[in-house]
Amino acid sequence: MPTVNGVPTTPDTWGQIVGTANGALISGGTGNDVLYGTGGNDTYYGGDGSDTFVIAQSSLAQSTSTTNGYAAGAVIYDFTNAGVAWSPSNSDFIRFYGFGTAADGTTLTFDRYADVPGTHTADPTAQYYTIHDGLNGQNYEVYVHSLNGNHLVLGDYNFY
Numbered sequence: 359m360p361t362v363n364g365v366p367t368t369p370d371t372w373g374q375i376v377g378t379a380n381g382a383l384i385s386g387g388t389g390n391d392v393l394y395g396t397g398g399n400d401t402y403y404g405g406d407g408s409d410t411f412v413i414a415q416s417s418l419a420q421s422t423s424t425t426n427g428y429a430a431g432a433v434i435y436d437f438t439n440a441g442v443a444w445s446p447s448n449s450d451f452i453r454f455y456g457f458g459t460a461a462d463g464t465t466l467t468f469d470r471y472a473d474v475p476g477t478h479t480a481d482p483t484a485q486y487y488t489i490h491d492g493l494n495g496q497n498y499e500v501y502v503h504s505l506n507g508n509h510l511v512l513g514d515y516n517f518y
C-alpha cells in the first residue's frame with residue numbers, strides 16, 4: 359500500500375500518489391506506482407514494480423538545499439534498472455515536469471558521487487545530478503540512489 363509520511367494513501371484520479379506538504383516521504387507499494395511530490399524537499403521510494411517519479415520544477419523551486427540529509431532539492435531512494443532496456447516488471451522512470459524540454463536547452467547532467475557514509479570513498483550508486491532549466495536558466499540538484507550503479511540515460515527520464 360502506498361503511503362505519504364507513513365499514512366496509507368490511495369491514488370488520485372490520475373493514478374498518482376501525491377505528497378502535498380514540504381519534506382514529504384512518498385512511498386510506493388509493490389505495484390507500479392506514480393509518485394508525485396508537490397511540496398519541496400520531497401523523498402521518493404518506489405518499492406517493487408516499475409515506478410514513475412514525478413519531479414516538478416515548482417517543487418524544486420521551493421526546496422531548500424538539503425533533503426533528508428542530501429545536498430539536493432529532491433531524493434529518489436531506489437531507482438531501479440538505470441541505463442538498461444526497460445522491462446515492464448521492474449524499471450523505474452523519472453518524469454521531469456515544468457523545466458522545459460530539450461528543445462528549450464533543458465538538460466540533466468551527472469554531477470558527482472556521494473561518499474560511502476563515514477568514508478572518503480565514492481559510492482557509485484549515490485549519484486547527484488544537475489537539472490538545467492532551459493526556460494529560466496536556473497540549475498537544480500537532485501539525488502538519485504541508482505541501485506545498479508549505472509547512470510541515468512534518456513529513457514530512464516525525460517522532460518515534459
Ligand SMILES: [Ca+2]
Nearest residue numbers: 386404406407
Ligand atoms: Ca512500487
